[in-house]
Amino acid sequence: MTAQEYLEHSCEVEGGKRVQVINLCRSYKYLGHGYYCSLLAEARGHRVLPSVRTISELTRKALYGLALDDLDKTLEKALANHPYGHTEGFTLSLYFGKTELEPLQDLARQIFDVFPCPILLVEFRNANGWHIDGIKAGALPKLRDDQEHQFANSLDAFSRKVWRMPRSRRLARYDMAILHDPAESLPPSNAKALESFIRVGKGLGIDVELIEKKDYSRLAEYDALLIRETTSLDNHTYRFAKKAESEGLVVMDDPASILRCTNKVYLTDLLKSHHLGMPATEILYKDRPQELEQVAERLGFPLVLKIPDGCFSRGVIKVQDQQALLEATAQLFEHSVLLLAQEFFYTEYDWRIGVLNRKPIYACQYFMSKGHWQIYNHKAKGQDINGECRTLAVHEAPRAVVDLAVRTANLIGDGLYGVDLKQAGDKVVVIEVNDNPNLDAGIEDAYLQDDLYGLVLEEFIRRLELKRRGQAW
Incomplete structure (x- = not known):
């Protein structure tokens, strides 16, 4: 016209x-x-x-x-x-x-x-x-x-x-896009989990469609966006979250959560200011090399160095002595003017508590990779890159671990988070908060099965219904 x-x-x-x-x-x-x-x-x-x-x-x-x-x-x-x-x-x-x-x-x-x-x-x-x-x-x-x-x-x-939409879309209550990368080596959700989202969504009246980076211009077609691709501020995942939010979609994880979770310096300051448990941690500055020796004296060896935006154990180095500290900081300072130095806190496994809308939904134990001090060993070959996992009901996890996880996640927002913690005796500390935690078939869904995907999708429905009525969630 x-x-x-x-x-x-x-x-x-x-x-x-x-x-x-x-x-x-x-x-x-x-x-x-x-x-x-x-x-x-x-x-x-x-x-x-x-x-x-x-x-x-x-x-x-x-x-x-x-x-x-x-x-x-x-x-x-x-x-x-x-x-x-x-x-x-x-x-x-x-x-x-x-x-x-x-x-x-x-x-x-x-x-x-x-x-x-x-x-x-x-x-x-x-x-x-x-x-x-x-x-x-x-x-x-x-x-x-x-x-x-x-x-x-x-x-x-x-x-x-x-305009060409399948019949199922016209019958669905809502349309959801799941952003994923089929070529990603360590995606937050494996192919079987993505299939479960689609299948469970159909039963709940949500038409779930997988999209990729090339589908950015199509975002406005959907009511909601779930990001199942490793997020970063300097790649398309953050742009997708920003675009979805500006178009009025319900999005997880939202741009603010990505911004807060992808930088460990932010998390360190947040935990300290709220007096929540964490390993002894100090910030290293590229223009203050003279402080490296003093930091080592305070934290002791071995200690762990981290770049602020590393993920899946990347950009994390354990150093045993002063010479190794100098070599590792020189390497990492090429990527960031700030680094984190943290006391070495070894445990046989890390806890991961999944938190959705301020409530715990799953609990996992991630064991260290075979012969390694981290969950992920990127130098390993084949299936040994990461350790074994054990999933429990939330009520089977220690109360202190679950409570600290929920309190920490609540400081970030009301989205979907995975809080990593370590426990040794009565001491429980937060290691990091993930804005797009793993939801893998056979691992995180081992206890809840389809109910895990249902919990996530039902939270989207709840928010979409409130949005339709003009209410905040």
Whole structure:
């Protein structure tokens, strides 16, 4: 329909259907027809491309410039062996994130993920290396015949993804996306667990679909997002969480939880300020090498060094003496200006207490990898990379362990967390809090079976129902 027809069209949506609007106005000028179409689409609860936010960001380089820094890094490699690589610059037209310039297709998709707009004109410049000089929205009437053909094909492909939904989706109460990476070597949920989420979700009226990094632009199709991929602030998982939150989805884990859990310096300060049990820990600073000897005297050897954002036992080194301390800190300071030094607290196994919405839901004992002092031994081969696991009912775990886990998780938020603890006699200490804890078939679900997946999905349903009624959870 025309822009005028849409503006005058009733905001009522028949039968509660969800509406996807593709705004192809010739201009998105502020307070113009195109701008108002996107603005009213959002007011009517329609899902619109481009959004008012995207329109606003594309008008000012100060707003979108920061997002270009990461994209610039992939340009040199993409253009290295292409004819465009020897020019001073060129402008690339993108249609729904598609380009016929194959070396730049991955970059085109990333640009569309950040700025979802039907037509984008991206200006590349070669000045001491390739960089993106500017991005602006394009207009359909200005396309040449060959470009119109490309646009039509891209629109057709995009429309099929948006509108062609299986019958089960129309019957489900809610649609949930699970972000995963099939190629990840140590994912938070194995393939069988993901299948269980889909199967259990169907019984609860949730249509669960697995998505990957390439599906960023599709997030608005869903009501909820569960991240089952190792999270990090500097990769797409955090962007997915931020995008999902901004689109109004119920998301686990939320951006704030990822931010808090992925940095051990934050957790150390949090535990100290609330006087919760943890191993003796000190922060090391790259520009204060003279303090290394004093730290060793206070903590004693052996001690453990950690980079703030390590996971799955990576970036964690045990040192036996001063020489090893100097060598290890020199290595780790290349990755972070702050390190953690912690007393060595050996136990036969670590406790992992799963906490969801401030309540414990499972308890596991993770034993150390064979012949190693950690659960994960990344130098091991085959199945020996991690130790054995034993799952118990929550009430079978020591009360002191469960209570400390819940108190710690509650300081992070009300999402899904895995709190790692050690216990020796009466002493219980927190090692770390994971924002996307393992939920693996055959391990964490060994006691609860399908009920574990049901607990997680039912919490999503509870939040979605409260959101529908306009209440906070």
